[in-house]
Amino acid sequence: MSMIRASTLSLALALLIGGATSVLAAASEADFKAAYAAAEAANKEAGALRNQWTVTAAALANAKKAADKGDFDQAIASSKEAEALAKASIYQATSEKTLWKELEIR
Amino acid sequence: MRTATYFASAALALAALTFGVVPSAVAADTPNPPADAKAFRDFFTQKFPKLKLEDFVNGPYSMNEGMHRQWEEKEQFPPYEFSVDMGKEMFSKPFKNGKSYADCFPNQGIGIRQNYPYFDDKEGKVVTLELALNRCREANGEAPFSYVKDEMAALTAYMAFTSRGKPFDIKIPNDPRALEAYQNGKRYFYTRRGQLNFSCATCHVQSPGERVRAEILAPALGILNAMPIYRSEWSGMGTISRRFTTCNSQIRGVPLNPQDDEYRDLEYYLSYVSNGLPISGPGARP
Numbered sequence: 001m002s003m004i005r006a007s008t009l010s011l012a013l014a015l016l017i018g019g020a021t022s023v024l025a026a027a028s029e030a031d032f033k034a035a036y037a038a039a040e041a042a043n044k045e046a047g048a049l050r051n052q053w054t055v056t057a058a059a060l061a062n063a064k065k066a067a068d069k070g071d072f073d074q075a076i077a078s079s080k081e082a083e084a085l086a087k088a089s090i091y092q093a094t095s096e097k098t099l100w101k102e103l104e105i106r
Numbered sequence: 107m108r109t110a111t112y113f114a115s116a117a118l119a120l121a122a123l124t125f126g127v128v129p130s131a132v133a134a135d136t137p138n139p140p141a142d143a144k145a146f147r148d149f150f151t152q153k154f155p156k157l158k159l160e161d162f163v164n165g166p167y168s169m170n171e172g173m174h175r176q177w178e179e180k181e182q183f184p185p186y187e188f189s190v191d192m193g194k195e196m197f198s199k200p201f202k203n204g205k206s207y208a209d210c211f212p213n214q215g216i217g218i219r220q221n222y223p224y225f226d227d228k229e230g231k232v233v234t235l236e237l238a239l240n241r242c243r244e245a246n247g248e249a250p251f252s253y254v255k256d257e258m259a260a261l262t263a264y265m266a267f268t269s270r271g272k273p274f275d276i277k278i279p280n281d282p283r284a285l286e287a288y289q290n291g292k293r294y295f296y297t298r299r300g301q302l303n304f305s306c307a308t309c310h311v312q313s314p315g316e317r318v319r320a321e322i323l324a325p326a327l328g329i330l331n332a333m334p335i336y337r338s339e340w341s342g343m344g345t346i347s348r349r350f351t352t353c354n355s356q357i358r359g360v361p362l363n364p365q366d367d368e369y370r371d372l373e374y375y376l377s378y379v380s381n382g383l384p385i386s387g388p389g390a391r392p
Binding site for chain 1: 142145146149292293296297298299300301303305307308311312355358359360362368
């Protein structure tokens, strides 16, 4: 019974490592460029709503810095962070179009 | 019978919507600046019942006795005095074409701070004092000043100083564009922004008198009456533009450009709801 558990665990671990390695291997300049473009587009949309966040700009700058050093894993991670932040700022701007009234002194 | 009851209920609901709920909802959404200003003042005077109305212009220094004592002591040797002197000198020095700031303003620019910002019906937009000063410079062939630096702070400090004690007298003319600018300013004031998800009201309506780290937050009522201000935190003077843009970046929002429409409208709204409170600028803040 414990043999089966051990082999299952080894298999899972092997798959996990294999998977992680393939993700790492896939991180390339092209992947970074796609991730960065998506983040930039979202941030541009936030800009059109007059609601960009400073942390989005910082994450985009970090992504570029990492890419310049050839660290595309970090560059992609920062791009994804920037995209998530930009999307949150878009959500905020959109929902505040009506929610602001709840704070109003009446 | 049951169907008839449903129909009757539906008809009643429809009638209620038509004659009751809808008109009042519309009424609630229609801008009403005098009612806003009254509600605004009532909110703060009820929140701080011991505070005299005119003391609200002293911001955090009005919030407790210890702070008030600090303010009195600070006023013995006001840190903004050098800025008033600099502004006076700049104001009286002619431009290269021989004209001066006095030629651009009513009453030669003396004792008029309480009338800014105003709604310019020709432009269809709000004009702030900072904007009017730079327009004056440009009209006379001079380069505009930065809205967030010492020169603009000095000019507005001097103009505020000559207007001390005069109550804010901001007018909203009978022009839908003026009402829209006011409403836009109000919306900006209450809209949450930045990663911290703060609006202006989060600090200055919900939390005046409370601390943010070492700072005591000022009430929104009368908050612009003391502008520009010397801030110990900045070790220097700050204009209204500087205050708005730094507020935005402190909550991790990218600030707009000084004197963008949003900031002009915000200043219009905030000044209007403080109508009747005296100009106390330039001020000093921790």
